[in-house]
Amino acid sequence: MIVVMHPQATPEQIKNVEERLTELGFKTHPIYGQEKTVIGAIGDKKSLSSEALVTFPGVEKVVPILKPYKLVSKELKQTKTTVRVGTVEIGSDEIVVMAGPCAVESVEQLISSAHRVKEAGAKILRGGAFKPRTSPYAFQGLEEEGLKMLSQAKEETGLPIVTEVVDPRDVGLVAQYADIIQIGARNMQNFRLLQEAGMAGKPILLKRGLSSTIEEWLMAAEYIMDTGNEQVILCERGIRTFETATRNTLDLSAVPVVQENSHLPVLVDPSHGTGSWKYVASMAKAALAAGADGLLIEVHPEPSRALCDGPQSLNPDKFKDLMEKLKPIAQAVGKRI
Amino acid sequence: MIVVMHPQATPEQIKNVEERLTELGFKTHPIYGQEKTVIGAIGDKKSLSSEALVTFPGVEKVVPILKPYKLVSKELKQTKTTVRVGTVEIGSDEIVVMAGPCAVESVEQLISSAHRVKEAGAKILRGGAFKPRTSPYAFQGLEEEGLKMLSQAKEETGLPIVTEVVDPRDVGLVAQYADIIQIGARNMQNFRLLQEAGMAGKPILLKRGLSSTIEEWLMAAEYIMDTGNEQVILCERGIRTFETATRNTLDLSAVPVVQENSHLPVLVDPSHGTGSWKYVASMAKAALAAGADGLLIEVHPEPSRALCDGPQSLNPDKFKDLMEKLKPIAQAVGKRI
Amino acid sequence: MIVVMHPQATPEQIKNVEERLTELGFKTHPIYGQEKTVIGAIGDKKSLSSEALVTFPGVEKVVPILKPYKLVSKELKQTKTTVRVGTVEIGSDEIVVMAGPCAVESVEQLISSAHRVKEAGAKILRGGAFKPRTSPYAFQGLEEEGLKMLSQAKEETGLPIVTEVVDPRDVGLVAQYADIIQIGARNMQNFRLLQEAGMAGKPILLKRGLSSTIEEWLMAAEYIMDTGNEQVILCERGIRTFETATRNTLDLSAVPVVQENSHLPVLVDPSHGTGSWKYVASMAKAALAAGADGLLIEVHPEPSRALCDGPQSLNPDKFKDLMEKLKPIAQAVGKRI
């Protein structure tokens, strides 16, 4: 930690800060510049209130030096983590595409989707049984009935299931059916849900929050890993910006930033990232070229009748076409799909 | 709802859209312009998938006309809602200031804070027993022990209590102690928590999410009101923008925007809104001048030793000074404090 | 400057960085922590490429310690700057309101506006002769003819004139007519225009850019002061965020932040800040309560027929009413209007 003092800070104020740092267990190294004094503070003590030093008289700012995360960090573990689900290995040279409808609506809709996405090359089936919706009047999901349909689809197709949980009380139930538990963007900082889901012992797909920095996202992953669960898959799905031509702004640079700082695999969701099926193919290709380990794509047998996120869903034919086009891109970055 | 067709839309595409709208229960009113055709669609049917019309061939965009919220809307209820807590009435001509530490840390810290904020004129005591923290290694709150301390502080000072709940499973427990249940910014779209808290029958303080539009915030309030709970207090606490000189950007224009669209009272939290005690007084004054019904302010007996949010906490002397300065502002807008 | 080294940085990499710092004229102070080494670098040399140190092998990041601005800084000049225009002093205990139409449209429109805003208590007349418009098909201003009308309005009412310049080639012309030269938000980083306007020797009203940090805004003011012109007035006018209920998000916390870091006076423009006349009064009051030195308000004799920014313009009656309501607010913060 570096404490930067005001140009007008008095020697006594500097002394007070040094004393407080010592009291907190740090060793101090003051550097007296021409305009300002800065105090380097060394120590491995996790100080709960070191940020509050900024309220000391004469302090201009406090600059942290160490990263706030440990377990997710590449500094701790240099080799890449892979998450195995059945025969699928996420984070390997094989691009993993998870596809299916936004919400489970009926057995027919789901099974039909499952067969079509499997034929096209998807490795995991997605589908929401619990839906976090902006409006209380919107379709909220089929809940346990939806989970059962997912289970049935898995039986018929052999595709493992990824599905979202929105309430800590449902984690046990969802974990019975899901192969991967999804934490949605709106719940990225629902810390109780992170902890409960982490303890379920299943792989977790952690979506980035709409307005979360990459650091906050990694801190959310840290919450999960702190429960002892190392099977965390990150998923970039667009952040909120001023641009309105797309539903969100898909931040593909998050892929190399995550890969520089963490050992966890990272997927991209171009459906939520753009909000329009027209842009999904371009951004799916871009995501693979940027180095993503996989994709999450919404596919609906009849998007114009979808109860949720129809505008951003591909129909099965368009999805199949996209999967074909992804192959040479995967190859171009030394992977396969 | 207005459906705007592409300039190259064919008569058949227009017909298909009209048929689908009719099927969904709307009456259609096409308007044929020189460049484009638009179709007005009238109907009170809550169509679950009308947004998906944008996927029809030939459709350029779908423009909703009706507001998505009802219960919170000023169109439904023109008179302002006031929320009564003991002898305090939030939403009246009396400015209500809620003050206290970010987190409950100990009996001494809390009781000392409570006495000092009461003397200065605060009407409600705030303090967190459950803390949503970005880092799993940060102080997470004293939980039930903290709630008991809040209860003790209430007994000693007579101040009603506002405190946060972060997990649907804790709502019952928190409701036993709290006079007002707070839903924090990170949980604004934790819909299960909104519903569970709504059903507890206590007034709810609903903070705006870091990246939530005002419309989404009102939709979150709609979730609570949809449980039958009409005692909702909104609280603006800053949104996330590119500016880094302040922790968040306090969006004071949210106050008149809310007041134009909703009957619910609205408070402002200048502590979280700025992230620095230096700016709290200016923004507290500005909030009252903008028309806010009250304030939420962090006060700590010794901010430099606070376990949470020290940098943005006022010490009791500064808080007292601020309360004095707020009086003429309140008067200037026809209120009292 | 602090150079933070990677945890895996080698002694040689650290040595290389120290050598480069020495070569650039800095004295180095390495601090060896348990995880990382940081190197403090002291020196008043303005190093043109010190940021490029981040490309050295083993460097994690470079943290600047000194503020990038000097002339605008409160560290350099602790007393507040006041800018005198005729008998008006901006930055004093007297709130200065600048009002008038967005664009000069005709002599009648302008003179009528001028009389009405003067009667209501405005001290400066605003009006645009050169208009930067998003569309090439929108009204671009009356140019020199408009400047002449402003001059005529000044003669009739005695009100000094503030008007915008958008092209370095027009600075001489505008300076002949204007008492204060305005640099608009879109031109805040049009550095050639800043320099040319600075050299005209007239007071400059510098609006904050739509997506400019406060630091960048102060750097733009530094460009003007660097020409030798000390008469700079800052004006917050809203920043671009994800919120769409208002045209921009008025960042009132910029007022205390500027006042903490700079000696320059700061105004607020609630018309552009909100984009809707309905919210102007609330935010004008809030701006004064936050400590602003004055206001910039759009007033049009008939907003519904304005050629520019009608939706955010007050009519003269509403403006008069607002001016009355501002009086007690000004008084409440120890000022007059």
Added chain:
Amino acid sequence: MIVVMHPQATPEQIKNVEERLTELGFKTHPIYGQEKTVIGAIGDKKSLSSEALVTFPGVEKVVPILKPYKLVSKELKQTKTTVRVGTVEIGSDEIVVMAGPCAVESVEQLISSAHRVKEAGAKILRGGAFKPRTSPYAFQGLEEEGLKMLSQAKEETGLPIVTEVVDPRDVGLVAQYADIIQIGARNMQNFRLLQEAGMAGKPILLKRGLSSTIEEWLMAAEYIMDTGNEQVILCERGIRTFETATRNTLDLSAVPVVQENSHLPVLVDPSHGTGSWKYVASMAKAALAAGADGLLIEVHPEPSRALCDGPQSLNPDKFKDLMEKLKPIAQAVGKRI
């Protein structure tokens, strides 16, 4: 245009709006819904003040239906525009990479860069002679001397030149040397510069503003095309968001959005888009996969000594390596490089 009336709007208010619309040259089509009346307004009249209708009593909002741009629009011209510079055709099946240093610093630096980027496959040489810098104390460019060096580099290598202009007064000078005139992000809404540059008759590279919507960007291109210049090349270079891990957030979805709405070619600048050389390769690959027509990449012989943007510059070896890796990506999307 659609005018949405308030639920409480009176029949007279509706009549007033219809009369005003008729006066402005529109035909009106009212639709009476159960809650609200909306008025469709048809007409090709460019009404200068139609947005001001929102100030009429009883009006809730005004929804424009037609796009604000014409000349840049795909509705006007369905075939893609290609811009020819020497033997290079931008917007064709051949990916065009423009590379070189941020700023021209010396003949040696520039010529060395030029040779190296040419060898690696770049088709155009970039380099700034006029630099818009946040700080007045930063290196501002070599101006005409820099242009002459660019000219010399062109002679030696045969590479056409793209270089920035920042002042309308320099357009003539820059046009003498440049094959493509660049308008930088900070000047995207410097409308006078757009017009002056447009009239120079050279191809224009128009970078997207830091906080500009795609629509505003296209409107800026419309300004250029309105001067009669059809040779406009768009360039996405990152927008400003809350994320600080990258200098800007590269909005790659702008590529398909532009391609859906406009016939103009679009490049991507991953150097400014990320601000760090570490992320340039990933985002360059992603840009091509997303469908970009080319790239703008900063290459410096010795980034750690660059006077400008060193942190985001590739050295020639890394650039060469990247160009190799781009080949299979280009092929994968049916192009060549």
